[in-house]
Amino acid sequence: MDRPQRFDAVLLDLDGTLIDSARDLMEALNRLLAEQGLRAVDLDETRAMIGDGARVLVERALARTGGAPDDAARLMPRFLAIYEADASRHTRPYPGVVETLERLKAAGLRLAVVTNKPEAATRAILEALALDRFMDAVVGGDTLAQRKPDPAPLREALRRLGIEAGRAAMVGDNHHDVEAGHAAGLPVVAVSYGYAHGAPGEFGAERLIDRFPDLPDALNSF
Numbered sequence: 001m002d003r004p005q006r007f008d009a010v011l012l013d014l015d016g017t018l019i020d021s022a023r024d025l026m027e028a029l030n031r032l033l034a035e036q037g038l039r040a041v042d043l044d045e046t047r048a049m050i051g052d053g054a055r056v057l058v059e060r061a062l063a064r065t066g067g068a069p070d071d072a073a074r075l076m077p078r079f080l081a082i083y084e085a086d087a088s089r090h091t092r093p094y095p096g097v098v099e100t101l102e103r104l105k106a107a108g109l110r111l112a113v114v115t116n117k118p119e120a121a122t123r124a125i126l127e128a129l130a131l132d133r134f135m136d137a138v139v140g141g142d143t144l145a146q147r148k149p150d151p152a153p154l155r156e157a158l159r160r161l162g163i164e165a166g167r168a169a170m171v172g173d174n175h176h177d178v179e180a181g182h183a184a185g186l187p188v189v190a191v192s193y194g195y196a197h198g199a200p201g202e203f204g205a206e207r208l209i210d211r212f213p214d215l216p217d218a219l220n221s222f
C-alpha cells in the first residue's frame, strides 16, 4: 500500500480489534467465579462483558452470576494473577491482522495499541503473539488514571509517538473507541467483527470495515 495522505500513525484497540481474546478471559473469569462458589459464564456472555477493562469485566461477571459486584475491587489482584498466568493460550490475532500490520508498517505508518486491558497483560499477549514488533507505543487501561472513552490514553499514545492528532486515525470495535477517538480529534475506523455493545455501524465512526485487511483501503479513502 502507499502511505495514506492523511495519516502518519494509527492507534489500535486490542480486544475485539486485533485479537480474539474472549476464551482466555472466560476461562480466567470462570476460575475466579468457581472460587467464589458462583456459576460459570459462557463465551457469548463473556464477549458481551469485554471492553471496559478488567475491573468492569469482573463486576459484570459477578452481577450476572448472582455475586456482589462490590467485591470486584477486592478480587482484582486474584483475577489478574489468574489471567496473566495464561493470557494467550487460546488468544489469536484475527485473520489477516499480521499481514495487514506488516503492510501498514511497510507504508511508513507508526502504530500504537490503546486498550482498556491492563498494561502488563497487554504487553505479555503482544509478545506471545509476536505483535509487539509492530508497536511503537502501548497504552493500557491502567497506564493512566483515565481509560477509554476518555481521550487521555489516545493523547498519551500520540505524545509517545510524537504525532499530532490531525495526522492519526483510531481503529476499534466498541463505542468507547469511537468516543475517545473523536474526543481526541481523530477520525475513527470501526470494525464490525469484535465485541461491540450495540451495532458498530451506529457508533458514528467515519468508516466501518468487516475484516481487518480492509483497513489500508479505509485509511486511503480519507
Ligand SMILES: O=C(O)COP(=O)(O)O
Residues within 6 Å of the ligand: 013, 014, 015, 016, 050, 051, 052, 053, 054, 057, 114, 115, 116, 117, 118, 141, 148, 174
Ligand atoms: O480489557 C478490556 O475490557 C478490553 O479492552 P480493549 O477492547 O480496549 O482492548
Ligand SMILES: [Mg+2]
Residues within 6 Å of the ligand: 013, 014, 015, 016, 017, 051, 172, 173, 174, 194, 195
Ligand atoms: Mg475492543
